């Protein structure tokens with residue numbers, strides 16, 4: 001190979017890092033180019049004007065005169081406007097690439113530049129010198145096979161909160177963060193879906209299910225106050241043949257579960273009746289003992305709330321998650337949350353405390369501020385302070401608060417969450433606690 005052959009082309013390297021410039025120069029000289037270097041923008045411009053090289057390998061960030069300014073000056077001069085330019089830079093941003101494109105740069109190499117790539121790109125430039133209108137080809141740093149990708153494993157057990165509001169649905173700018181749909185949660189375990197409560201949130205869930213092939217659905221109702229069943233008439237899968245839907249719930253006082261839903265769909269209240277629901281619909285009263293469905297085990301316990309209201313616990317492997325949206329713990333107690341487990345008032349709640357004592361994640365209400373609770377005793381909901389005490393007495397590790405009061409907007413709920421954390425610290429039970437929101441989803 002003839003070194004320093006003038007026939008292979010003349011190159012000027014403008015780079016302020018001497019080691020790098022020298023390395024590039026050696027590499028190119030080795031394969032037959034005539035190479036000169038310049039250590040700053042000023043020198044680069046001077047040498048380019050003096051020698052008019054075939055190709056300028058230009059760094060962007062150079063002392064004295066910025067690389068783009070060098071380029072602009074060369075493009076403005078008829079003697080130097082046709083010099084081919086390849087940018088060699090550690091800065092690889094859209095802004096730099098766009099600017100380079102506008103200044104007629106032919107190629108953009110990102111440092112560090114492997115010698116083989118350098119030789120290949122320079123050869124490619126000289127090979128295509130006669131058709132200099134070629135568009136700039138972006139350099140891909142990695143082959144696509146090397147880019148790290150990971151798909152979410154949707155078959156892993158997870159919950160999804162479709163409605164986290166209590167009492168009544170609500171809408172408006174002040175409620176955007178936490179949402180306004182009433183109670184509904186879905187837990188997916190393998191091929192099975194378990195839905196807890198049919199508040200207005202179940203409507204959106206139903207639309208998702210209805211868009212997929214018909215399947216088996218298990219719907220567990222804590223109780224049949226409006227905010228836990230009002231979405232049922234709008235649950236699309238119920239109307240679709242092929243869906244197999246079992247509704248589970250406690251037997252009410254006098255009325256059975258099916259009568260409750262039949263009554264909700266009475267023609268005085270709604271245009272469609274239970275008979276119009278063409279899915280395979282069953283109603284099952286909760287019995288003693290656990291329900292085993294697929295890989296899940298479901299148990300229940302009565303909660304402190306008007307009527308026959310229950311709390312649910314779902315076990316998947318060793319993980320346990322409980323859904324208790326309505327529970328007035330320590331009904332009537334407005335004192336500080338310092339009662340011991342043996343206190344006569346707390347003893348009344350031993351069954352619930354035991355039921356919750358081994359859960360990994362508890363989704364439980366704390367609807368009222370301590371000072372609000374005084375006027376809401378017997379409404380079926382806990383004060384923040386009493387709910388905090390329940391967490392301590394049951395030794396719960398993680399708490400997601402749901403059933404937000406429709407009077408509490410986003411800003412208020414943020415403040416209320418901080419107060420909850422403060423109380424938990426003050427009673428010696430700091431724990432992971434967050435507010436549930438419509439759309440919240442996590443692995444179980």
Ligand SMILES: [Zn+2]
Nearest residue numbers: 166167227326
């Ligand atoms: Zn409720």
Ligand SMILES: [Zn+2]
Nearest residue numbers: 225305326380
């Ligand atoms: Zn209720």
